[in-house]
Amino acid sequence: MIEARELSKRYGELRAVDEVSFTVERGEVVGFLGPNGAGKTTTMRMITGFLPPSDGTAVIDGADIFAQPLDARRAVGYLPETPPVYPEMDVSGYLRFVASLHDVPRRERREAVDRAIERCGLSEVRRRVIGQLSKGYKQRVGIAQAIVHSPPVLVLDEPTVGLDPIQIGEIRQLISELASPRDGESAHTVILSTHILPEVEAICRRVILINRGRKVLDQPLAELTAGGTRLEEVFARETSRDEAPAGEASA
Ligand SMILES: Nc1ncnc2c1ncn2[C@@H]1O[C@H](COP(=O)(O)OP(=O)(O)O)[C@@H](O)[C@H]1O
Ligand SMILES: [Mg+2]
Structure with missing residues (x-):
């Protein structure tokens, strides 16, 4: 469903992303750590x-x-690190606008918006102005705009950053639901980034770990933590290695 093939991004001397390859299969939920x-x-x-x-x-x-x-682009719904905010728009108006940007045909827009509102638990606030919503609801709106065109793939960048513990629990629950099939809709394939380890343990089945632009680990969570190894230990081990500055030969 998602295949990264030796992706690289250089900013001058900095290799921000350095030949990163991975595959995410249909229906998988992968933590990008x-x-x-x-x-x-x-x-x-x-x-x-x-x-x-x-x-x-x-x-x-x-x-x-x-x-x-x-x-x-049509196949992917994206929650960016800083979601586009239109604080003056109301929730359903904003989602209708996003649906039109994604070329959802006019006669299907209302249904698409209703479905996104329902799935993201936004029914009570659908007429409210986005700027007045709590951070947790704003993040739901961010997820709703990612799913409004029914993409098979979701890319969520730090979906719970800045939320309180209750909101974090609710957003994790929502992501888990989006990753399960429902009423004829198939499950989304999800990749979510985080630096919060319990987040991965709560919702992901596989972990891809990157450090200094390079992939250092790609493994099912169950395998990683088999034998009682804690994810913290794995993380510390893999991110402390190779302290040479990025871009220097490390042969
Ligand atoms: N537009 C840019 N210009 C220069 N450097 C950038 C730019 N965007 C990101 N970087 C650098 O690339 C590296 C990776 O950044 P980023 O992908 O945002 O990391 P993460 O999301 O894992 O925190 C960082 O060193 C960051 O400073
Ligand atoms: Mg980031």
Whole structure:
């Protein structure tokens, strides 16, 4: 469903993302883990078509981001690190607007918006102005705009950052629900970035860990924590390795 093929992004001397390859199968929920500055956001912006890679490519639901950019973008719903905010719009008006941007046909828009509102638990606030919502509700609106065009793939960049513990629990629950099939809708394939380890343990079945732009680990969570190893230990071990500055030969 998602295939990153030796994706790289260079900013001058800095290799923000360095030949990162991975595959996410249909229906999988994968945690994209790494310390701040590891390259998570940059990778996500490349696979969603918002940032051209310096090298490599990505294939989303069979569509190459270079060869079939429109198909690739249509197949993906993206919650960016800082969601686009239109504080003056009301929730349903904003979602109708996003649906039109995604080319949802006019006669299907109302149903698409209603479905996103329902799935994200926004029914009570659908007429409310976004700027007046709590942070937890704003994040639900961010997720609703990612699913309004029914994409098979969801890319969520730090979906619970800045929320209180109750809101965090609710958003994790919502993501888990989106990852399960329901009423004829198939399950979303989800990749979510985080630097919060319990988040991964709560919702992901597999972990991809990046550090300094390079993938250092790609494994099912159950395998990683088999024998009582804690994810913290794995994280500390994998991110302390290779302290040489990025870009230097480490042969
Ligand atoms: N537009 C940019 N110009 C220069 N450097 C950037 C730019 N965007 C990101 N970086 C750098 O790339 C690295 C990876 O950033 P990012 O992908 O945001 O990491 P993460 O999301 O894992 O915290 C960081 O060192 C960051 O400073
Ligand atoms: Mg980031």
